Amino acid sequence: MPVRFFVCRRGPGGGMGFAAQMARILRSDRVRLAVAAALVLAAGLGLGGCSRGTEAERAEKDSSRGGLTPVRLQLDWYPQPEHGGFFQALARGYYEQAGLDVELLSGGPRSMVLQKVALGQVTFGLWRSDDVTVAVSRGLPLVCVGAAFQKDPQALMYHAEHPVRGFADLEGRTVMAGAASVWVRLVEKKYGIQVHLTPVTFSIAQFMQDPLLVQQCLVTSEPFQARQAGAEVGTLLVAETGHNPYHAIIANRDWVAANRAVAEAFVRASLRGWRDYLEGDPSAAFAEIARRNPQHNDASMRFSREMIIRESLATGEPGEGGLGHVDRERLSAQAKILEQFGLLERPVSGAELVAEGFPLAAEE
Structure with missing residues (x-):
């Protein structure tokens, strides 16, 4: 019996956090057109020069603020506890101490990062x-100049009375998930499951009504919502399929080459914020996140942070490089998987995906 997958989408400020972004279709026409549009515009403007010029003009325009260098970080979704290290660095003044005037820009379904x-x-x-x-x-x-998460927080959530002990158990189960996600293709290939994709726009409401339904989620988000609503749930991390992308901090290649000191200062201050957020008092980040996204309360944010720590999402497992790390060999292996699925226009190596001189080690 084919597995039936459903698309789960959230509106602005939805509790899904990163999940709505992680469910994008890598080969969809929309993504292809968006990338193509950027390439066309880049060709017309001269991408490398445009990048340096735009940032230089902004720096000159904004240099009046105490000599601080302006930096803008585009988040992948609305402010969430999963962004906590960046908000901790902002609220605790770590960016300013590094000579930076950092603006954290809210994301969303059309953030075009x-x-x-x-x-x-x-x-x-x-x-x-x-x-x-x-x-x-x-x-x-x-x-990439670093990573916020070493492990993908994407997971499958199921009702405890009908558990999913492994991905082979998806056979015959209805699954609400991102259509054509890479992990779906990996599951199909590895376990011989034929996946039937049907897009819908439900949240956890359908999950709460159907004890047999399995739903793609963030291990840091939807399980809390479901338990608050009275459900006993379990989760299975999608990373266990073998596809485990970083949540990377990215920059323009030419800009980094011309502004290495600024890039290094930003990454170091961000890693300082992440270490403080995970090991210290996160209340400064929580306050800023709640101010910008009132949907979050203290209980939901503490759950998210606890899961980030428990699942080693930001730090990775021992021996994997630690906070902020990006490994070129791991990226090369991931690129090979994408190439096998026909998602790449040309082969890509991990060496060209990481800026020269990066990643930086998180300071103790």
């Missing part, structure tokens, strides 16, 4: 490394 970074409209962006690899294969000059 890859294109904005490639065109120099923002200094840095936060996005999945598999999508970055696809974009680089299509000509966008993007590089």
Whole structure:
């Protein structure tokens, strides 16, 4: 019996957090057209020069604020606890101490992070490394300078009375998930499951009504909502399929080459914020996140942070490089998977996906 997959989407401020972004269709016409549009615009403007010029003009215009260098980070979604390290660095003054005037820009379903970074409209962006690899294969000059998450928080949520002990158990089950996500293709190939995709726009309401339904989620988000609504749930991390992209901090390749000191200062201050957020008092970040996204309360944010720590999402497992790390060999292996699925326009190596001189080690 084929597995039936449904698309789950959230509106602005939805509790799904990163999940709505992680469910994008890598090969969809919409993504292809968006990337193509960016490439056309880049060709007309001269991408490398545009990037440096845009940031230089902004720096000159905004230099009146105490000599601080302006930096703009485009988030991948609305402010969430999953962005906590960046908000901690902002609220605790770590960016300012590093000589930076950092603006954290709210994301959303039309945030266009890859294109904005490639065109120099923002200094840095936060996005999945598999999508970055696809974009680089299509000509966008993007590089990783670090990572917010070492492990993908995407998971499958199921009702405890009908557990999913492994991906082979999806056979015959109805699954609400992102259509044509890379992990879906991996499951199909590895377990011989024929997936029937049907797009819908439900939240956890359908999950709460159907005890047999399995739903794609963030391990840091939807399980809390379901338990608050009275359901006993379990989760299975999608990373266990073998596809485990970073949530990378990205920049324009030419800009980093010309502004290495600024890039290094931003990454170091961000890693300082992440370490403080995970090991210290997160209340400064929580207050700023709640101010910008009132949907979040203290309980939901504490749950998200607890899961980030428990699942080693930001730090990775021992021996994997630690906070902020991006490994070129791991990126090369991920690129090979994408190439096998025909998602790349050309082969991409991990060496070209990471800026020279990066990643930086998180300071103790």
